[in-house]
Ligand SMILES: Nc1ncnc2c1ncn2[C@@H]1O[C@H](COP(=O)(O)OP(=O)(O)OP(=O)(O)O)[C@@H](O)[C@H]1O
C-alpha cells in the first residue's frame with residue numbers, strides 16, 4: 001500500500017513555502033486500476049481504503065493577475081493544470097480552450113480573466129480534492145484579499161459526477177456555476193452533453209445567457 005504524501009494533508013506549511021511538489025501518479029493515464037492505493041481515502045480524507053469510488057470532476061480555473069515568479073495568466077493556468085493532474089489518484093480527462101472573460105460578480109473594476117475548465121477522473125474524496133486545489137492556489141501565489149477580487153489563480157470545483165454536497169467547506173455543484181458563462185461555455189466545449197445537477201443540460205442554460213463577455217482565445221493549455 002502506498003502512503004498518501006499530499007503536503008496539503010501532512011504539512012501545515014504546504015504552499016506557504018512555495019515548494020508544492022507535483023505528486024507522482026501511479027501509472028500511465030487510463031491504465032491504473034481503481035484500487036485502494038490510488039489515494040482513495042475514507043470520508044475524512046485520511047487513510048487509503050479499499051473500494052474507493054471513481055468520480056468525474058469538473059474544475060473551473062481562473063487567473064487575472066500575472067506574477068514575476070509564475071509568469072503570465074496562461075502560464076499560471078498551465079502550472080495549475082499540471083499540479084492538479086500530478087495529484088496521486090487524479091487523471092486528466094480533458095481541458096478546454098483558454099477564454100478571455102469579462103469580470104463578473106461584486107468586483108467588476110479589475111483586469112479581464114483567463115478561464116478554462118479542466119475535467120478529471122479521480123478516486124480521491126471531494127474534501128481531499130478541495131484541499132489539493134487550495135494547496136495549488138497557495139503554491140501559485142494566491143493571496144486572499146477581497147471576495148471576488150483579482151487573483152493569480154482560483155480553482156473551483158464545479159461538479160462531481162451527479163453528487164450534491166453541502167458541508168461547511170464544500171458546496172457541490174458550485175452554487176454560482178449555473179450563472180457563470182465563464183464556467184459553462186468552456187465546460188460545454190469539452191462536454192456538449194454536460195448537465196448541471198439541479199439546473200439541467202448546460203447547453204440549455206448557455207442558450208439563455210449573455211455569453212458576450214466570454215471569448216475563446218488561441219492560447220493553449222494542455223494536459224501533461
Ligand atoms: N465547490 C467549491 N469549490 C471551491 N471552493 C468551495 C466550493 N464550495 C465551497 N468552497 C469554499 O469556498 C471557500 C472560498 O473560496 P474562494 O476564496 O475561492 O471564493 P471566491 O473564488 O472568491 O468566490 P467564488 O466561490 O464565487 O468563486 C473555499 O475556501 C472553500 O472552502
Ligand SMILES: Nc1nc2c(c(=O)[nH]1)N=C(CO)CN2
Nearest residue numbers: 062101102103104105113148
Ligand atoms: N470572468 C470572471 N469573473 C470572475 C471570476 C472568474 O474566474 N472569471 N472569478 C470570480 C471569483 O471566483 C469572480 N469573477
